[in-house]
Every structure is written in C-alpha cells, then in structure tokens.
Amino acid sequence: MKEATRxxxxxPIIIVLAADLCVGIRFSAQLSExxxxxxxxxxxxxxxxxxxxxxxxxxxVFGCLDGVVRTTVGYAGGSKTNPxxxxxxxxxxxxxxxxxxxxxxxxxxxxVFWTSHDSRQVFGQGPDVGxxxxxxxxxxxxxxxxxxxxxxEREQTRSKxxxxxxxxxxxxxFYPAEPDHQKFELKRNPFLLQLMGNLPEEELEKSSLAAKLxxxxxxxxxxxxxxxxxxxxxxxxxxxxxxxxxx
Ligand SMILES: *[C@@H]1O[C@H](CO)[C@@H](O)[C@H](O)[C@H]1NC(C)=O
Numbered sequence: 001m002k003e004a005t006r007x008x009x010x011x012p013i014i015i016v017l018a019a020d021l022c023v024g025i026r027f028s029a030q031l032s033e034x035x036x037x038x039x040x041x042x043x044x045x046x047x048x049x050x051x052x053x054x055x056x057x058x059x060x061v062f063g064c065l066d067g068v069v070r071t072t073v074g075y076a077g078g079s080k081t082n083p084x085x086x087x088x089x090x091x092x093x094x095x096x097x098x099x100x101x102x103x104x105x106x107x108x109x110x111x112v113f114w115t116s117h118d119s120r121q122v123f124g125q126g127p128d129v130g131x132x133x134x135x136x137x138x139x140x141x142x143x144x145x146x147x148x149x150x151x152x153e154r155e156q157t158r159s160k161x162x163x164x165x166x167x168x169x170x171x172x173x174f175y176p177a178e179p180d181h182q183k184f185e186l187k188r189n190p191f192l193l194q195l196m197g198n199l200p201e202e203e204l205e206k207s208s209l210a211a212k213l214x215x216x217x218x219x220x221x222x223x224x225x226x227x228x229x230x231x232x233x234x235x236x237x238x239x240x241x242x243x244x245x246x247x
Contacts, residue, residue, distance in 0.1 A: 053125030055093035064215030067103030120162035185218035
C-alpha cells in the first residue's frame with residue numbers, strides 16, 4: 001500500500017522527466033546534424049593526408065566517412081614545386097582530409113587507409129603502376145608519427161605474404177590538384193550533381209555532401225552508409241523536390 005502511494009506521487013514527475021529527456025535527445029540530434037554540415041567550426045577541424053594509389057579513388061574512400069567534413073585531391077611527398085597532373089614530378093597522388101576529431105580519429109582514418117589498398121604492392125595499386133601511386137602516411141607531429149608507426153607494424157604482422165611498402169613522411173606542402181580531378185567520381189554522375197542543385201565548382205570542392213556523394217557514386221562507402229544514402233535519393237526522386245541537402 002505504502003509502495004503504491006509513493007509510486008503514484010512520483011509518477012507525474014517521472015513522466016515530466018522522461019518527456020524532457022526525449023525533447024532533449026531530439027533537439028541535440030538536430031543540432032549535431034547541423035553542426036557537421038553548416039556550422040562546422042574551422043578551428044576544431046584537423047587535417048590528414050594519405051597517398052594510396054589513384055587519388056580519384058582515395059577521395060571516394062575517405063569522403064563518405066562520418067566525421068569527414070571536406071576532401072581535396074592533390075600532390076604531396078615530392079620536391080617539385082607547382083606539380084600538375086601530367087607533370088607531377090616525384091609527388092604521389094594524395095588526398096587531404098579535413099575531419100572533426102570528436103567524430104573520427106586519426107587512428108580510425110589509419111584503419112581505413114590500411115583496409116582500402118594493398119600496401120604490399122610496390123609503387124602502384126592494381127593496374128595503376130608508377131611512383132605517383134605509392135603508399136604514404138603523412139604525419140604532422142610526433143604523436144601522429146607514433147600512431148602511424150604502430151599501425152604499420154601491426155599491418156606488417158598481419159601481412160604474411162609480403163613487405164608493407166608504405167612510407168611514413170612528415171607532411172610538407174600539399175598542392176591541390178586541378179578542378180577536373182576534384183570529386184572525380186561524382187562528376188562522372190551528372191544525375192547526382194543535378195540532385196545537389198549543380199553547385200558551382202568552388203562550392204562543390206568544399207561541400208561535405210559532395211564528398212559523401214563522391215564516395216557513394218563510386219560505391220566505395222561502407223555498406224552501412226551506401227544503404228543510408230540510397231533511400232534518401234529515392235525519396236527525392238519520388239517527390240521531385242526539394243534538392244538533396246544532406247545525407
Ligand atoms: C599541424 O598541426 C598543427 C597543430 O595541430 C596545426 O596548427 C598545423 O596547421 C598542422 N599542419 C598541417 C600542415 O596540417
């Protein structure tokens with residue numbers, strides 16, 4: 001009897017608290033969605049650069065990960081100044097990744113790096129053979145160098161059938177590549193470009209959505225993400241409007 005009375009007294013309070021909690025959760029979910037795409041604070045973003053074969057593919061691999069805000073393809077790791085696609089000198093095709101360290105860490109990016117290419121192939125990936133396709137982890141500071149070395153050793157232990165050729169280099173200058181090479185996979189898909197409202201080049205290069213759809217177009221997002229994006233696109237097709245703002 002006493003127990004029942006107490007519960008009746010507390011019940012309204014519990015309901016109010018629970019309702020509060022629900023509102024709180026929904027509200028913060030909205031906030032966090034917005035903060036990735038619109039209001040991402042430059043200062044809390046970090047930058048990583050990797051070389052792992054063709055930069056068209058590298059950009060697609062990293063662009064669709066949650067926490068990756070922007071991607072740019074370019075040239076790094078060599079000494080030639082102002083390299084270009086047809087004359088990149090001793091540089092490697094690379095991807096620069098701007099990411100929110102609260103959502104994805106350098107360590108997690110390293111995992112994606114190792115699982116997304118064959119680090120044992122010397123100077124190439126599959127049919128792309130040459131110095132420009134070599135495998136490099138670029139690091140900034142001693143902590144990143146340490147993490148890169150540890151992960152390379154682990155990769156070597158896993159790899160029974162060959163030597164891991166990946167170089168670990170302190171990042172020097174990263175030279176962004178020509179516009180034709182940015183979001184290359186997405187640009188091969190005019191339908192997806194249209195779905196985003198045919199953004200001008202400068203916006204496309206900075207867009208988180210374009211980075212994600214670039215991965216989606218190449219079917220290089222993790223399966224879970226491919227599956228998440230697919231229905232959103234179908235939904236817009238069904239309605240015909242509005243254009244895709246986020247995935
Ligand atoms: C290296 O890291 C420092 C500190 O986080 C940062 O200020 C700097 O811009 C980074 N350099 C490059 C080339 O990313």
